[in-house]
Amino acid sequence: xxxxxxxxxxxxxxxxxxxxxxxxxxxxxxxxxxxxxxxxxxxxxxxxxxxxxxxxxxxxxxxxxxxxxxxxxxxxxxxxxxxxxxxxxxxxxxxxxxxxxxxxxxxxxxxxxxxxxxxxxxxxxxxxxxxxxxxxxxxxxxxxxxxxxxxxxxxxxxxxxxxxxxxxxxxxxxxxxxxxxxxxxxxxxxxxxxxxxxxxxxxxxxxxxxxxxxxxxxxxxxxxxxxxxxxxxxxxxxxxxxxxxxxxxxxxxxxxxxxxxxxxxxxxxxxxxxxxxxxxxxxxxxxxxxxxxxxxxxxxxx
Amino acid sequence: xxxxxxxxxxxxxxxxxxxxxxxxxxxxxxxxxxxxxxxxxxxxxxxxxxxxxxxxxxxxxxxxxxxxxxxxxxxxxxxxxxxxxxxxxxxxxxxxxxxxxxxxxxxxxxxxxxxxxxxxxxxxxxxxxxxxxxxxxxxxxxxxxxxxxxxxxxxxxxxxxxxxxxxxxxxxxxxxxxxxxxxxxxxxxxxxxxxxxxxxxxxxxxxxxxxxxxxxxxxxxxxxxxxxxxxxxxxxxxxxxxxxxxxxxxxxxxxxxxxxxxxxxxxxxxxxx
Numbered sequence: 001x002x003x004x005x006x007x008x009x010x011x012x013x014x015x016x017x018x019x020x021x022x023x024x025x026x027x028x029x030x031x032x033x034x035x036x037x038x039x040x041x042x043x044x045x046x047x048x049x050x051x052x053x054x055x056x057x058x059x060x061x062x063x064x065x066x067x068x069x070x071x072x073x074x075x076x077x078x079x080x081x082x083x084x085x086x087x088x089x090x091x092x093x094x095x096x097x098x099x100x101x102x103x104x105x106x107x108x109x110x111x112x113x114x115x116x117x118x119x120x121x122x123x124x125x126x127x128x129x130x131x132x133x134x135x136x137x138x139x140x141x142x143x144x145x146x147x148x149x150x151x152x153x154x155x156x157x158x159x160x161x162x163x164x165x166x167x168x169x170x171x172x173x174x175x176x177x178x179x180x181x182x183x184x185x186x187x188x189x190x191x192x193x194x195x196x197x198x199x200x201x202x203x204x205x206x207x208x209x210x211x212x213x214x215x216x217x218x219x220x221x222x223x224x225x226x227x228x229x230x231x232x233x234x235x236x237x238x239x240x241x242x243x244x245x246x247x248x249x250x251x252x253x254x255x256x257x258x259x260x261x262x263x264x265x266x267x268x269x270x271x272x273x274x275x276x277x278x279x280x281x282x283x284x285x286x287x288x289x290x291x292x293x294x295x296x297x298x299x300x301x302x
Numbered sequence: 303x304x305x306x307x308x309x310x311x312x313x314x315x316x317x318x319x320x321x322x323x324x325x326x327x328x329x330x331x332x333x334x335x336x337x338x339x340x341x342x343x344x345x346x347x348x349x350x351x352x353x354x355x356x357x358x359x360x361x362x363x364x365x366x367x368x369x370x371x372x373x374x375x376x377x378x379x380x381x382x383x384x385x386x387x388x389x390x391x392x393x394x395x396x397x398x399x400x401x402x403x404x405x406x407x408x409x410x411x412x413x414x415x416x417x418x419x420x421x422x423x424x425x426x427x428x429x430x431x432x433x434x435x436x437x438x439x440x441x442x443x444x445x446x447x448x449x450x451x452x453x454x455x456x457x458x459x460x461x462x463x464x465x466x467x468x469x470x471x472x473x474x475x476x477x478x479x480x481x482x483x484x485x486x487x488x489x490x491x492x493x494x495x496x497x498x499x500x501x502x503x504x505x506x507x508x509x510x511x512x513x514x515x516x517x518x519x520x521x522x523x524x525x526x527x528x529x530x531x532x533x534x535x536x537x538x539x540x541x542x543x544x545x546x547x548x549x550x551x552x553x554x555x556x557x558x559x560x561x562x563x564x565x566x567x568x569x570x571x572x573x574x575x
Contacts, residue, residue, distance in 0.1 A: 028552070028555045029538065031307075031537065031555055032309065032535075033312040034309040037312055057549050061544070061570060061572050063542075064532075066364065067365070070365060073539065075540045075541065078543075078550065271534070272533040272538060274314040275314070275410060275534070276314065
């Protein structure tokens with residue numbers, strides 16, 4: 001365990017594997033898997049689903065569409081809102097055996113500031129992640145796709161907390177590395193990427209958009225090569241830690257992102273197929289390190 | 303009352319396929335699970351995938367596992383033989399239907415909440431449409447004595463009725479087996495004769511909506527085993543929501559068996575694809 005331990009923005013983690021925000025609900029998973037979820041928690045830090053100031057129901061179904069090697073989701077950030085999160089979810093998440101990173105999204109910079117201040121002052125929260133890149137909500141794209149907008153957002157929240165602030169970058173930007181540089185200069189402690197790529201599917205017979213939200217975000221192995229390039233491009237331009245993700249399903253994939261310059265990686269869509277994917281990826285990664293990265297990881301089922 | 307939920311191991315594991323039986327239009331896949339609980343609750347489901355060659359079919363799919371209620375669970379030495387009823391209609395089900403004995407079936411489960419006991423003073427009435435007969439099979443076995451009403455498209459599909467121990471009443475869309483009728487017509491007649499019943503239904507969305515409306519109108523308790531597109535099966539993806547009077551709920555953790563009284567409608571957008 002200790003050989004894998006890392007420090008991310010001054011926070012000690014038992015290893016380098018996080019979950020992508022919105023790809024694992026630790027509270028629901030405990031209902032399905034019981035205390036094993038706590039005893040063998042799949043990740044080395046837990047990133048919450050994005051919370052907003054007000055409660056949200058999310059997008060109308062259908063919300064999912066399977067693609068070659070991945071899926072499109074149009075979930076629409078359902079969550080209990082800040083107050084509901086702090087009252088009912090945070091005490092549950094505080095029982096997890098790993099540091100907690102709270103993902104927040106605001107429809108304005110002032111909203112973001114309220115969210116960061118309120119979540120940041122709680123002892124249970126180790127870090128904050130700014131979701132400025134969710135493609136499912138109209139305003140999300142604007143902030144994260146533009147270096148100037150991102151800088152203003154980070155500057156606004158920077159004075160609200162002493163805790164590390166991670167900026168989650170969208171791949172739907174002309175130059176994600178420029179956005180990362182802007183985030184760093186405005187005081188971000190780390191960047192994470194990639195969020196989902198915009199995508200769309202048509203109903204097989206009606207020819208209308210399949211997803212209730214019309215468009216969605218593509219994730220999974222289908223986007224891994226794109227994500228790897230963006231992580232490498234960003235890591236070459238910033239000094240702050242980069243958290244890499246996008247279709248990681250094996251230890252070899254994780255090793256690729258770390259080699260490309262990431263300090264930590266996140267498993268997202270693969271957890272949908274295997275609830276213990278985070279732990280498996282960590283074990284495979286550890287095996288690779290021990291064998292000098294010679295052996296290919298065992299191929300995995302399903 | 304505690305909810306009828308057997309916890310799943312925190313893992314995806316491989317079960318060994320012991321047989322694939324052709325039942326007219328359907329396949330009954332049986333696999334021996336040596337890593338999971340031997341007491342799943344009727345109505346619970348598993349996420350299934352083939353261990354090998356999962357992908358590369360039509361449209362370069364499947365990628366995600368597929369959710370199936372188990373139809374039968376038989377404890378045997380060192381594990382439990384789980385049976386799943388499926389119709390090969392898309393890249394996932396086509397691949398699952400190709401499995402042969404000794405192939406690996408990757409599974410996560412059991413997941414979700416199953417059927418709850420009948421309301422005091424009522425008799426259970428099990429109503430299935432097509433492949434929706436699957437979870438009713440193990441539920442009837444547990445209840446011991448329950449009337450089963452089944453509707454199928456054709457005689458080919460109606461072969462699934464042979465799985466049931468007691469003689470179920472069968473109707474078909476084309477009249478090739480039993481009367482040419484909808485299964486909801488049988489249900490309406492049953493409730494007309496005696497409304498003291500708890501209805502358990504599983505089937506296509508239009509059928510479930512008809513059952514819901516029928517039971518609501520007659521103030522009969524109903525539990526609907528529903529379907530929705532799922533990526534994970536354990537609450538992670540938020541993809542499988544159904545609308546209730548209190549907003550959207552995730553079918554995978556709050557269902558798949560839903561109390562009909564909480565639903566606005568059983569017509570779930572995107573189900574059945």
